[in-house]
Amino acid sequence: MVAAVVGIRLRTAWHLARREWWRALVAGLGVLWALTMAPWLVWGQDALARQGGAVRADLLVGAVALITVGWAVLPLVLSGLDDTLDASRFRALGVSARAIMPGLTVAAFLTLPAVFFALALAVLGMSWRSSGAAVLAVALAGLALAYGCLVMGARVSAAWASRVLSSRRAKLATFAALAFGLAVVAPVAFVLFRDGLSAVIETDVDLLLERMAATPLGAGAAAPAYAAAGDWWGAAWRIALQGTWLALLHAVWRVNVAHQLVSPWGRGGGAHRRHDRVLDPARMHVRPRDPATAAVHARLLRAWTGDPRYLASLAGVLLLPATFFVLVMPVFDLDRRWSYLVPLVLAATIGWGRHNDVAFDSTALWLDVVSGRIGQAVMRGRLAATASWSLPLLVAVAVATVAWTGAWVDAPGLLGACVGVLGVSLGVAALSAVLMPYRAPAPGASPFGSEVGAVGAGLLAQLVSSVVLLAIVPFVVVPFVLSLTVAPVWGWVACAMGAALGIGGYAGGVRAAGAVYDRRAGRLLAAVG
Numbered sequence: 001m002v003a004a005v006v007g008i009r010l011r012t013a014w015h016l017a018r019r020e021w022w023r024a025l026v027a028g029l030g031v032l033w034a035l036t037m038a039p040w041l042v043w044g045q046d047a048l049a050r051q052g053g054a055v056r057a058d059l060l061v062g063a064v065a066l067i068t069v070g071w072a073v074l075p076l077v078l079s080g081l082d083d084t085l086d087a088s089r090f091r092a093l094g095v096s097a098r099a100i101m102p103g104l105t106v107a108a109f110l111t112l113p114a115v116f117f118a119l120a121l122a123v124l125g126m127s128w129r130s131s132g133a134a135v136l137a138v139a140l141a142g143l144a145l146a147y148g149c150l151v152m153g154a155r156v157s158a159a160w161a162s163r164v165l166s167s168r169r170a171k172l173a174t175f176a177a178l179a180f181g182l183a184v185v186a187p188v189a190f191v192l193f194r195d196g197l198s199a200v201i202e203t204d205v206d207l208l209l210e211r212m213a214a215t216p217l218g219a220g221a222a223a224p225a226y227a228a229a230g231d232w233w234g235a236a237w238r239i240a241l242q243g244t245w246l247a248l249l250h251a252v253w254r255v256n257v258a259h260q261l262v263s264p265w266g267r268g269g270g271a272h273r274r275h276d277r278v279l280d281p282a283r284m285h286v287r288p289r290d291p292a293t294a295a296v297h298a299r300l301l302r303a304w305t306g307d308p309r310y311l312a313s314l315a316g317v318l319l320l321p322a323t324f325f326v327l328v329m330p331v332f333d334l335d336r337r338w339s340y341l342v343p344l345v346l347a348a349t350i351g352w353g354r355h356n357d358v359a360f361d362s363t364a365l366w367l368d369v370v371s372g373r374i375g376q377a378v379m380r381g382r383l384a385a386t387a388s389w390s391l392p393l394l395v396a397v398a399v400a401t402v403a404w405t406g407a408w409v410d411a412p413g414l415l416g417a418c419v420g421v422l423g424v425s426l427g428v429a430a431l432s433a434v435l436m437p438y439r440a441p442a443p444g445a446s447p448f449g450s451e452v453g454a455v456g457a458g459l460l461a462q463l464v465s466s467v468v469l470l471a472i473v474p475f476v477v478v479p480f481v482l483s484l485t486v487a488p489v490w491g492w493v494a495c496a497m498g499a500a501l502g503i504g505g506y507a508g509g510v511r512a513a514g515a516v517y518d519r520r521a522g523r524l525l526a527a528v529g
Contacts, residue, residue, distance in 0.1 A: 001095075005103025009110065027112060034116045041123045048127035056127060057225030058209045061218035063124075064146050067117065068217055071150040075158035087260040097258035104257065105250065108151050121147050131228045138227040138235050142220030145242040149216060152249035159256040161312075213238070216245035292374045296381025297388075299364065304385060309360055309441055317353045321346040336405045337484060340414055343398040347418045348473060350390045351425020355432040355465040357382055358517075359440040359528035369525060375517030379434075379510045383426050387506070394418045410483065413491030416498030417480040421473055423502025427509020428469050434516045436461035437527045476501050 018024075048056050090100060108114065121143045128139040213222035220242035226234035303310050321342045329338055358365065361382075368378050398418050402411045438461055479494035517524070 001099050002103040002106055005100060006107050006110065009107045030112045030116075034112075037116075037120075041120055045123050045127045048124060049130060053131065053225050053228045057213070057222050058206070060124065060143075060221040061209050061213050064121075064143070064221040065212050065217040068146070068150055068153060071154045072157045075154050087257045091261055095261065097254055097261055100261070101254050101257060108155055114151050117150060118147055128224045128228070131224070135224050135227045138239065139224035142223040142239055142242060144220075145239065145246050146218075146220035148246045149220075149242065149249060152246060152253060155253045156249050156256070159253060159260075214241075216242060219245075290377050290380075292371065292377035293381040293384070296368070296378050297384050299361075300382055300385030301388065303360070304389060307360075307443065309443070313353050317349045318346070320349055337407065337410070339401050339405060340410070340480075340484075343394055343401055343414065343418050344421055344477060346397060347390075347394050347421040348425050348469060350386070350394075351422055351427075351429050352465060352469055354383075354386055354426065354429040355461060356437060356440055357386075357429065358433040358524060359437045362440065362528040363443055365525060365528065369521045373518045375521075376511065376514030379430050379513045379517060383430055383506065383510055386426060387422070390422060391419070394422060409488050410491060413480040413483040413494035413498075416491075416495030417477045418498070420476040420498030420500075420502040420505075422506075424472055424476055424505035425469055427505035427507075427512075428465060428472065430509040430513035431516070432461055432465040432468075434513050434520060434524065436464060437524060439528055472505075 048059060051059070087100070087104065109118070122140065125139045125143040126136070128136045209218070212218040219238040223235040223238040223242075226232070226238065304314075324345060325339060325342045328334070361368075368374065395415065395418070398414050399411070402408055402414060476498060477494075479490050479497050483490035483494055
């Protein structure tokens with residue numbers, strides 16, 4: 001079974017690379033990047049070898065911990081990283097989890113990132129060669145177990161996040177995860193803002209690394225330092241801890257695979273409702289006047305509150321501005337006015353995130369198409385559903401940011417710039433969604449995967465929409481920048497100009513996208529169906 005599953009993976013990857021040249025290009029760029037990193041790894045290994053055992057262990061523990069967190073988080077942010085071996089595709093074959101897990105496990109270690117990090121950790125582990133063969137063996141064993149935890153952690157995070165978001169508690173789970181993430185990083189941000197990066201490094205980093213060396217985040221990397229110091233018991237229990245954590249992650253992943261092999265497709269986000277707002281949009285408190293627009297608007301509002309694909313994209317949209325505020329600002333000791341980038345980046349990412357919005361509605365798209373030439377109504381309803389929650393969110397974040405800085409004179413300019421960036425980015429996304437659509441995960445599928453064959457088109461659409469947005473957004477925020485650098489009176493200019501450009505970009509995007517939607521209705525069905 002192992003040979004069969006691995007063979008399926010390799011043959012599928014080969015056929016996809018031949019059929020879709022973007023996959024081959026991405027793989028080639030990845031191999032090229034790995035080759036360029038090879039000399040740096042050798043240099044890093046030599047630099048580590050010249051350090052003392054304690055310093056070498058601390059550096060490896062910190063590096064392994066950061067990489068482990070990155071492998072767990074990255075699958076939740078970037079979709080479509082690995083779509084060739086979804087366990088649910090074996091459901092119709094009647095195979096058991098016991099039979100298929102060895103093959104899936106081996107295949108999980110055959111991706112290009114997995115192979116690169118295996119070689120990288122092996123090279124860095126060789127820095128312990130001067131401490132003797134026994135210590136080197138402990139180092140390689142500990143790093144090998146830590147490497148296995150990287151791969152298994154990525155599988156577990158994506159698989160279980162998809163399973164949670166596919167349940168009827170998807171909304172609660174998403175916001176609970178966001179709240180937990182904020183609760184975890186808030187103390188770190190507070191300490192960084194209060195003491196500064198230099199003080200934190202001097203007083204807290206050593207203690208943090210010491211604590212991580214006793215956890216699965218760094219136990220395997222720390223084990224050789226204890227072996228080199230003669231504390232073989234300390235090395236042994238850390239190796240055992242890392243191995244136990246690896247076994248636990250594999251068992252958790254196996255439970256999820258067993259669930260996928262016997263469970264039907266989930267239609268996540270289901271919830272008991274007193275009335276159906278999609279079929280009866282007239283019962284909505286706030287609704288567009290046009291019936292077609294109202295129906296699409298109601299359908300999309302329902303998706304934003306229950307569809308795991310939309311909820312997962314919402315979580316990803318919030319990550320970049322939150323990271324800038326929590327990590328970048330305190331680490332580089334930036335002035336508080338740099339925090340104005342948070343609502344502006346949030347506005348841009350919300351709009352850009354809808355660049356493939358039409359494809360997310362693939363199962364209902366045919367109904368809109370056969371209803372006549374209602375492209376304007378469809379796009380108006382789709383964008384209105386996004387704006388209905390994103391605009392109040394941006395206003396709240398902008399006001400909170402100004403309150404944190406204490407410079408209320410900047411409020412009009414920041415609010416106008418946020419409105420302008422959101423409106424323009426939604427207009428660009430509306431056009432991208434009908435000009436360059438690509439297949440997205442279907443309702444009930446994992447929100448962290450991608451449809452086979454969609455990677456190339458997805459990269460192209462994301463690249464083009466990003467370039468267009470980066471070319472337009474600076475013109476929207478120029479008056480606000482002038483209000484911060486030249487004179488505060490420019491803030492009112494930024495407020496008026498941002499509102500005008502935002503409304504104009506929003507309305508223009510709806511109008512242009514609606515016209516293109518009517519002309520390309522058949523192609524849209526073929527592209528996303």
